[in-house]
Amino acid sequence: MVQAALAALGRLDQAHAMVYFQVIWSGLREPMRQALEALVMERQIEGEATFPPSLQRLIDRGKLEGVREGKLEGMREGKLEGVREGRLEGKRDTLLRLLARAGIVLTEDESARIQACTDVATLDRWIENVLGAKTATEVLS
Known part of the structure; x- marks a missing residue:
């Protein structure tokens, strides 16, 4: 499921891919979030360019650095505070x-x-x- 979502994001332009990535992320339960985070980190660490091209560009440009640096945690905290x-x-x-x-x-x-x-x-x-x-x-x- 996570890989299918990433593949679908690859068909979108950068702005839409980021929006939908965040929508997907916020809709995932913790085990799936961990799986997505692990997948992104694993592929970045291994240097595999197996992400769809537009999502890979987002990763390469540091747009998804939050997975590694805790920015997504901040987004979660912000969302919880908003709720x-x-x-x-x-x-x-x-x-x-x-x-x-x-x-x-x-x-x-x-x-x-x-x-x-x-x-x-x-x-x-x-x-x-x-x-x-x-x-x-x-x-x-």
């Missing part, structure tokens, strides 16, 4: 919608407190507190 931030934003949005629907008006400080919250458990607790609450103080306790 975490998206999750927090979704919970903040849910809380604000529920508060509005319940007719609970927030002060600027209360709104800022919600926007500044980076703890999922706290946001979950506040969301649950909306049920039956009459004031923002009851929700944010």
Whole structure:
């Protein structure tokens, strides 16, 4: 499967190959990521030019150096941080919608407190507190 993906990337221009490589990489589970990483590293170390030409050019130009130098790890961490931030934003949005629907008006400080919250458990607790609450103080306790 990994070799088929690499072969398919070889039919694309450099820009698209990089985009699709990253899409493929992010969709792989850890064992397949390790297999792809090992394949790229193995072929680079052995000096085999068995990659499709356009992918080989990417490797030769250092575009995939991240496999060796940990840049892909940074991409993974960045992606995880993005997912975490998206999750927090979704919970903040849910809380604000529920508060509005319940007719609970927030002060600027209360709104800022919600926007500044980076703890999922706290946001979950506040969301649950909306049920039956009459004031923002009851929700944010």
